[in-house]
Amino acid sequence: MNQELHKKTEREDRWIPTICGECYNACSILVRVVNGVVRKIEGNPDSPIGMGRLCPKGTAGIMTMYDPNRVNAPLKRTNPEKGIGVDPRWQEITWEEALATVAEKLKKVRREDPKKLFMMGTTTTVSIQRGVSVSFATAFGTPNHSSSGGGLHCGNGAHFAAGLFHGSWSMVPDFEYCQYAIYFGSSKGHAAGHAANINAQMAADARARGMKLVVVDPLCSFAAAKSTEWVPIRPGTDGAMALAMINTLLNELGIYDAEYLQKHTNAPYLIGPDGYYVKDLDSGKPLVWDLGTGAPKCFDASDVMDYALEGVFEVQGTRCQPAFTLLREHVKSYTAEKAETISTVPAATIRRLAREFGEHSRIGSTIIMDGKKFPFRPVAAVVFRGAQGHKNSAHTCYSIELLNQIVGCSDVVGGSLGFNPVSFGHPDTGQPAFAPTPAPDGLLCPGTWLTPHRIYPPRDPAPPQTMGLKEIHPLGQSSPYVVSADQEELWTKFNLSYRPEVMLNYGANPVMTMGNPGTVIEALKKIPFIVSSNLFLNEFTDLADIVLPDTCYMERYDTLPNSPPILNHPAGMGEWGFAIGQPVVPRQYQRWDYGEFILEVADRIGITRELNAVLNMFYGLQPPYELPPDRKTTREELADLHLKFNFGAERGLQWFKEHGLIKWPKKPEEVYWRIHNKCRVPVYMEFMKRTGTKVKKILELFDVPLDLSHYEALPDWHPCPSHQVKDPQFDLYAFYYRDVLHTNSATMENAWLDEASEINPYSYNITIHPAVGKKKGIQNGDLIWVESVSGRKVRGKVNLSEGINPEGLAVAGCMGHWALGMPKAKGKGVLFNELLELDMNHADPANMNLDLCVKVKIYRDHQGRS
Amino acid sequence: MASNALWQRSWGWKVVLYLFLAGLGSGSFAVGAIEAFSSAQSFVANLGIIAGTFLVLLGTLFLLWDLGRPTRSIFALRRLRVSWSSRGTWTLTLFSLFGALNSILRLTAGNGSLPEFQPVLDGLGVLLAIGVAAYTGVMLALMSGRPMWNSSILPALFITSAFSTGIGLLVALVSLPGNQTPFEAMEKWIGADIVSILLELLLIYFYLSVNFARAPESVRMVTRGSLAGPFWLGVLGAGLLIPLGLEYLNLTGGGSPVLGFVSGVGLLTGGLALRYIVVFAGGRAPVLAGNIRFLVRPGV
């Protein structure tokens, strides 16, 4: 027996390359499998995606994989009543029954109105959601595809700005060369987030090299903890501070990169008195003023000698001014003193930071790379979730991004880099290749994007017929209205011709992640039939009618999750790397990959032909690597074709299963693409104004009062609802942040991460300043209630910390689970979302980003100490 | 926060009982053996030695029970050269062997028929008993990370308390009704106990005041925090002050066997409370990184 065991031990002990699925970064991993059991996960040292190291979640993935609480068979509800704490009384069913039931429901809604299908996906694992799920929605004919809280909370402002200005999903400092980075509500390189793992390595190198890091954040966050200077700002006021910095740079110091502004932005575009571009009458192209010839010219005319940035000109009989002049004049009202009253950051600090930023940018300097000359602007202003998670999301991101544009540090050496928006492709095949292209007005359209919605030029507003009312929010991507409190009222006003009848969810837990769970539950309860593929029975599956047993990432195929590389691929020089996911152990029980489920369902309802066509389009597949139109495909086949199309016939799935990934060096022209690219970026958001006017026309038809003040071409700071609370009892700004130990709500059930969270005084507790504690007689470890103006409240344990603005109250991530199916997560931490309002008044009118900051009061729970 | 964080949880009630019983047993053995030097087979001598041995053995059972792997306890003899725990194990083993032999001889011997080497056996027993009472104190005193233990007063306190509880046990037993031995026979021991009580009070005062400078939170836990009850009522009240008063009465003629019994029981209670406090207040000091204090694994 013993000997047999020994032989068995010798038989299998190997390392298999695949990808991590604990967050959207899909780092390359090696999995050690001993006799069919995963024994260890390590980073794949051969891959630029992770470079052999892993974040805590990545290593802890084993505990997700082998959690005995996972769903192992399809389940159907037998208790028709839905609600919190109501047992759905699950009954195991066969896959056949599950598929037949789902197919039948889908056929019915497709016949009646395909829009009645609502699809949702997690943002934790992006690739299936993006590929198969999104394609299915299109093939089916429904525009209602949404991502859960991960999208609604962070995406709308930051991704939109990164898209407009960098052609990318997100941005980072050029860690290798940057000398001065200022972060607004971002922890890039210090916690979770895009390319977290690689960024952490590069940021540590940058700090060791001496990069100055200024972190503007109400909490001494993961990044602030490592910063050269922490600026503990009042939540939601980052935009005001950025505008005052711009004012200091432009009007007090006169620091700006005129050449960059002339060539790479719309700063020289002439703006008429109506606020719109003055356009060439023949071509319709925006005009600029050429100081060389003293005449207006089309912005892209090749003979412009000297673009005017300042002055007043007369064109076509009207007085007009370059956009830059308008911007410069506009920001004059944002004095550092005014910003101080808004943000609490002292005026002198704002001025100093502006000066430091300007001086470090070394405008005019260049650097030689690979024998070629590039601009060298070693500064970066970075914005992310914290600063943009407010009702003033769009303008805040715009204001902060302008700092980069003014000093010309965008996508040049040392500056603020979008994540890889330009690729020339693999040397053998020239694939995958993409680059931003100019729209007719010269502005940047990303060359590749992660979701189907278009960043620029914005869609034309139209009377809404989508659940998320996206038609009247052409600048937004994730919508609160799919689950909002006022959804029915709005749908009625807009005469939405249908109501959702079937929901297909992949992995998301919208009850926990989108907003107040009660609101979300009320909205979802109205959907008669919900199917959800999940690893665990969670708060959302309590509302589902059928639950499907999802596979863990180590049990399935995934084609190129690092593509397009604008999200999870390291920016800066180095290597391109594209990996695949493959099963490392045979999957157990009746678990199915959601992708397979979708392909099978599509086949059963007879839309395989449509689906395959959309998939071909989505993955850019071209003959001879197209999916066959007439039969159901598989995830393996799709991966195989996708890989061969990109990397040549000899590098199909088989090749990748052995090698795990393909990589090759980046070129400096790819990384520092700005000066080689014709696109301009908008320092003046003329399109905002244009879009706003159109939206207004539509809203008037339906009598919906949307605040349109945010649809302006020049940046402003708009107060959020939390800034307008006058009642002195409500004296704290509550906000949440993302813990390095977790990915939204997806990792909360992981036993090892739970153990580490228990050790960390921040993870599961409510952080307030000791002075606040003293004032209210609250001690470390006390149980308190946090109550919003509208009476919503949550309870949790206090962590007193000097590392928070005394006006602030911070809570980590999406915790506070209550579902029985996630026993490790149950009862741990605090569900911040409980405090949120989920309606039109709490969404950025321009991009729909949810307002994530709440004015609260706190008091001790009567149980006192816990 | 502080008091809970400094609560020690690696050793629990079994170790408390061991420390108490081993101290009590060795103290009572020592009293018996010393008594035996003057009257070899007196009731007090026999009782002290036999009960003392028995109590130490009983305590050792708790100690073994507390081990993760009791069957490996024999390995504890391996490191006599460096480990006080191993030295203690040797002492404990020898004490148990000789104590058992001594007890058997006393139980089986008729009047005046103890072997000639009996005084040697008794004397050796006293030395080993002191070892048993002291080694745990030395072991704890060497634990540099635990300010409440890391104090040379601790072994002295343990020895004094062992002696005092030993006397307390014998006084209480002698005061039991139906006992042949006159209560007066205990007078000299009561006198000795008054001295030990005064010494113990002094030691406790020094113990706490010295520690207050090094581990104020731990001391506060004892004097004002979660251990305050056992300290004020158990150690000081029942264990020291009340017996002190009663014993004084006994010596000055106002005493009686009842009061003797009460003071004996008080002394035992105090001894137990002392071990309880010492064990649980033995939290680890914060780990210093430069001058930043990190409470690493509070409660361990």
Added chain:
Amino acid sequence: MARWGMVIDLARCIGCAGCQMACKAENGTPPGITWCRVEVKDIGNFPAVRRIPLPVQCMHCREPECEKVCPTGATEKTESGIVRVDSELCMGCRACVLACPYGARYFYEEKKGYYETLSLFEELAYKRHRVGTVTKCDFCQERVERGLDQGLKPGVDREATPACVFNCMTKGRFFGDLDDPRSTVSLLVASGRAFQLLPGHPSDPQVYYLTPGTTLSAGGREDGK
């Protein structure tokens, strides 16, 4: 013979607990047993304050208090300076747990997993641990020695380097031979930034730290208050 040592750079470390996870995975430690764990603490006063992480584990002291107290000889320092516990000798008295000033030791009290039943992974991983004995970080001795047997260099080659070191996301951990003056760890120890925990304590840890190095700057105040 080498003298293994480790250096943890608190300026690089972001307190992610990746090392804690890497250790759990490499060594398959049961619940509650975190040979390596990350503590966090705020220092300073608002706004001149920083959150400082401190990864802690066995310091592999040159004068280990745990070894001195251990009656069975289960705890022993090897020639290469690794302080290890022989799980076949340990009787589980926990004197060492109490003696260690760094809180590095864990008593494996009962065979219990993270869930009601042991998962497949747990069945496989917990095999090396003995119930009723004390465990702690052993500098990934098995991994290091396996690597040495293959002619690899600990601290340089991944396969011969402790898991927490090669995995660290900020490249903030270093391992190597402290007797080799040219090893990275020796150079870092000599850099002037290195310190040991419990300064002045005679245990002489072979795990060194590099100072966080953050200047507690004005934090948004011009007057430095």
